[in-house]
Amino acid sequence: MQYAIGIDLGGTHLRAALVDRDGNVLAHQRVLTLAQEGPDAVIGRMLALIRAMHSAHPNASICGVGIAAPGPLDPVSGVVVTTPNLPGWDNFPLRERVASALDWPVVIGNDANLAAVGEWRFGGGRGMQNLIYVTISTGIGGGIIADGKLLLGHRGLAAEIGHMVLSFEGPTSGSAPTRGSWEALASGTALARDAAAALRAGTSTLLSELATPDTVSTMYIQAAAEQGDAFAQELIEQAGRWCGVAFVTLLHLFSPEAIFIGGGVSNLGDRLLAPARKEIESRALPGYRETPLILTHLGDSIGLLGAAAYVFDECSPVASDTSA
């Protein structure tokens, strides 16, 4: 049996796992990223975690190390372009810095892209050739498996699905200029922004008892909706309709076998997905309408598992082909 070490470089936590080809986790460890100490310190912690994974099973044959990192990065050159939540990582040669200290090959990938690989190799997407993974959280990101391969695009910048434009007019999201984008309309940040605006405007809603404009979040909106609050229910439904419109475009562009959905906002479940399914039924062409929307079962570990799966895909393509 061969093993891979997966690393998930998050803004808060740095995680590592030793994973076999079937997705079983043999060892797992998590430490604080402490990103404010800068890349050198973080790389040091990363190498310590990698060695800890190896020490846990010193006789395991390790194929390589896969690192899931946030923000745009070039998986071919191994360079992180920029990381919104980690200071000091602009144009950082992440792969080379890690690989030069190890005897194993190292691959890196965008965390949302590698989550798609995790779903594909170890989750509900096993055996598929075409799938889309969407994470709806503070922002909206994703990864695309197209014709049996992770879609990368020029300089690895494909699959920025949160920046699809769904509306000619509409808000922007954070510092991104993409007016009317999916992320600007239906992310957790967008839901909280719209709820805060309503609270400030004095809209009659249970939310005013649960939160203030500064503290309101998807969690409170969900709680209010479950207690029958019409405003909160409509807010979630509207987000669901935007998700549905985005899914229709993704179905027609990629013809996936399924769309998998993760991220904190996906905990809204059918309250979000039922209106999305309605948009698909009314707008998609006949051959695409039946494509299932599936909540991921891999939870928080999806990026970590995907990082390990990507090692198996990249370091031994023959094995990856036989599993397809």
Add this chain to the structure above:
Amino acid sequence: MQYAIGIDLGGTHLRAALVDRDGNVLAHQRVLTLAQEGPDAVIGRMLALIRAMHSAHPNASICGVGIAAPGPLDPVSGVVVTTPNLPGWDNFPLRERVASALDWPVVIGNDANLAAVGEWRFGGGRGMQNLIYVTISTGIGGGIIADGKLLLGHRGLAAEIGHMVLSFEGPTSGSAPTRGSWEALASGTALARDAAAALRAGTSTLLSELATPDTVSTMYIQAAAEQGDAFAQELIEQAGRWCGVAFVTLLHLFSPEAIFIGGGVSNLGDRLLAPARKEIESRALPGYRETPLILTHLGDSIGLLGAAAYVFDECSPVASDTSA
């Protein structure tokens, strides 16, 4: 030198060409499709054209035959699902019917997809690994080269780019249910529909001197715009803005090196593309903004050339890799 025979099965014309690996056309022939005579008669004409191409250069070594056909089809099974403009072709085993009468391998593909292959192998996209080809005509279609391969998707149904949703509200296009789709908003049919409505409503425009609600078309709208007609100019600009919004989504999803544009409506040139570029500049993320929009130089032959190029790609993958 090796050669391929390309076939373009159109609603009006059936065309064939004998093409070398550099895209040079050694022989070319065109006949009427006469689709109303049914598939058997059309297949007979197709086989006669193929034999004529071979007879033109009987000593040429032919790799295979590529057929570009309209409408959704499955390039893996070789079955045409349905063809809007050709009666009697539903679930028609096109590849098998042609291959059984020949000694060469036969590949089939959607005409807009194969146009992308034509642009990639023989046009402005040579050497690229990622590009998008868009045809804006009566409808809007396209093809996508992603990570050095034609994107097919599940059952070959990917790249239905005219059915991207650009607006929550908005018209539908023809019999398609995709409300607010790119095709419903900015195709030649959409331009003519909006011009006809304006003429019926008595809008003051030069178009009323050039055409009636029943005859107005992109050609007349272009003529009026060139004579300074404000209504016609705004109509084209609005279509250009919709195209820009669609391009922003395509850039973020695929990270192409260029977007190539063909089809009759693309003759509007910068009148259409300048407002599209403005949307890209204002909405796209920094790494995507510089991607060029390029009018195709391959004209009407793009599908025919693409069908031949697809033969070289599919029948001898080694040669295709070296050209990448």
